[in-house]
Amino acid sequence: MGNTDEYQTVHLWSLSEDVVIESETDDGELVLSGPWGPERIAAVPPVVREALHRMELGPVLLKNVEPRPDSKTSKAGVYLVLLPVLERLSHLVVRTLGVGDFRGPVLSVCPVSRHALFSSVRLTAMAPIQLPRGVSFTLEAEGFALERDGSTHRVLLHRPEAVWVVGMLVRPVTPDAVSDALPLPRALTWSIIEYLASAGMVTQVETGVEAGMEADLA
Known part of the structure; x- marks a missing residue:
């Protein structure tokens, strides 16, 4: 590492x-x-x-x-x-996550709407998250691009570290589990996840208990 x-x-x-x-x-x-x-x-x-x-x-x-x-x-x-x-x-404004190794940016969050507002999202270590439905994953000259219908941002994944994290999010998983599974510093993994969440490319997953409570209250 x-x-x-x-x-x-x-x-x-x-x-x-x-x-x-x-x-x-x-x-x-x-x-x-x-x-x-x-x-x-x-x-x-x-x-x-x-x-x-x-x-x-x-x-x-x-x-x-x-x-x-x-x-x-x-x-x-x-x-x-x-x-x-x-x-x-x-x-x-484009928001870019980098690291101090001078090998280029990790990912960039780019606005695609007049209403784009990058607002930092804080996640819970043990709360499951995943990529939401409708996210597309395409290869471009600048790296892999994440886009979602109706989203005000698109995300460019410039380096493998960001792609590794995205690959972990195709199924429900906790941020802690992502950090434990990847050979990356915890702070970098969390920053990648939080940038993705702030861009609308990560959503929290309702557990069975939470979904049942909401159904009972409906």
């Missing part, structure tokens, strides 16, 4: 390939052009402008975005300034 430090998870942000920063106005407004028309952001702080320009070029680690020396935004406050804007632009 190699040095565990090499598998430290890295969470990256970028603008979708079809998104371009068209212009900046004198009053600090940014205009982004995307597949669903222009997006205007008024009074953009310098740290947000810097982050978006870097995200236009490729995946960015937000903790590496530094405020300008003359900025009133502290290093600790960068997230407080950035995250509300990035949440608003969630339908234009």
